[in-house]
Amino acid sequence: MLVWERPEPPSRPAPSPLSRERIVRAAIDLADRDGLDAVSLRKVAAALDAGPMRLYGYLSTKEELLDLMVDEVYGEIVPSGSAGPAGPSGDDWRAALTELARRTREAALRHEWFADLLGSRPRLGPNALAYLEASLACLGDTAVGTVVRVVSTVNAYVLGAVRREVTELRAERATGMDEQAYQAARGPYLARMLATGRYPAVARFVEGEDVDPDFDEGLEYVLDGVAPLVSGGR
Amino acid sequence: MLVWERPEPPSRPAPSPLSRERIVRAAIDLADRDGLDAVSLRKVAAALDAGPMRLYGYLSTKEELLDLMVDEVYGEIVPSGSAGPAGPSGDDWRAALTELARRTREAALRHEWFADLLGSRPRLGPNALAYLEASLACLGDTAVGTVVRVVSTVNAYVLGAVRREVTELRAERATGMDEQAYQAARGPYLARMLATGRYPAVARFVEGEDVDPDFDEGLEYVLDGVAPLVSGGR
DNA sequence: CTTCCTTCGATACAGTGTATTGAGAAATAC
DNA sequence: GTATTTCTCAATACACTGTATCGAAGGAAG
16 A cells, blocks of 8 residues: 555654655755665654654554655645646747756755656655646646657656766765866766776766756757657647 | 776685675665665675675765666666667667667666666766777767767756656555555545646546557657757857 | 795674563553 | 553664674794
């Protein structure tokens, strides 16, 4: 039985009133501050002045906690008032999808762990469904086959781009958030590898000015790619 | 100091000759069979008839083992003989990128855990560099700015699409690899959610024939999107 | 043969997710 | 009102994780 089907245990007016909401929020705070690895049932429970086993009334497994965390962030992404379908497939489907993608990226930058979990588990929570709903609704009343093609392609890009961006961000910070230090740390090794001559294209790319890829720009290309699908019918 | 910089300890002709190669292969076999969570230093060591601490001569942390595993799969992806740059930006850059994307996907289907790790850690291993090299080389001598735009966009799509596909595959298998059983399990919950009327677009999508999104098709769209960049020159 | 230095395995520790169990309180029955 | 049942919670326990420490064994150098 899925988490979202099970009712919460009635909140006893016991010492500290607990709830899924509070548990999830504590877990998210922990993950935001100290990373996903720091999220243990013991620490989450401790943050709420409770024993670890207390949580098992609200969750039946740690996986479920992660599911709830992910769903919570989906809730941050989807604009709360946008349940209604957008304009009937005008040309603003691009703007709508772009907006959603941007919000997804921003949420992932706020909650870096989200990028690790995104797409790694089936999303059936209410907010994940709302997210899916919002995605599909961007295309108005376009044919369902077209909609799924467009949305899944764009979503795949967003997922991958966000993941890459967060990873790079972490890597930079790992060496002391100094770009110079980063080059200095990875430099010797990379230089030696490139000196082997086995990676000429990489060498050319490293020596050139570093144009780090832009999220919005890549998104434009992807949207360009699927645009004929939606305007051209099919 | 990175793993790839450190030499292996000289292989004593001790009871069982160990090597990074053997360790990584054992770990990969374990991950393929029982999932990434089953990869523990103890189990890997046991598979090689060694104590857990023995591995610390070859690795200094479990993270490094994961890095080596990822790099090994990169080695499976990149065609071994394709170090030379492809044709000078003809029109076969599409074919080359497609080939590489397909091979990436196939590797992820062979090693599902690869999808979980892909893009989650900086890739600087020799095979990862070769992969990057092969990606960049697909575009021949196109301007470096264009190359990075194209490759990073395509890679983002591949990463996201592969991840989604593997996740769905796992979800289906979790209920007993029966599509009917899957619908039956998730059905009641989904039906109830859809009955709330809050997800009309999702409902339309679920009721319609389920066109699961195709990897190659989405890739085509993305390539279409970046095509003007490479043919039109920057 | 003795000495030294490397390498290995055992032990140990802090931390994890979770099953079990026993105490205590709330709710019900009389 | 008291007695009994039921439910909730916290403590304990277990198997497991990654890794530090340390003592012993074994090959190399003198």
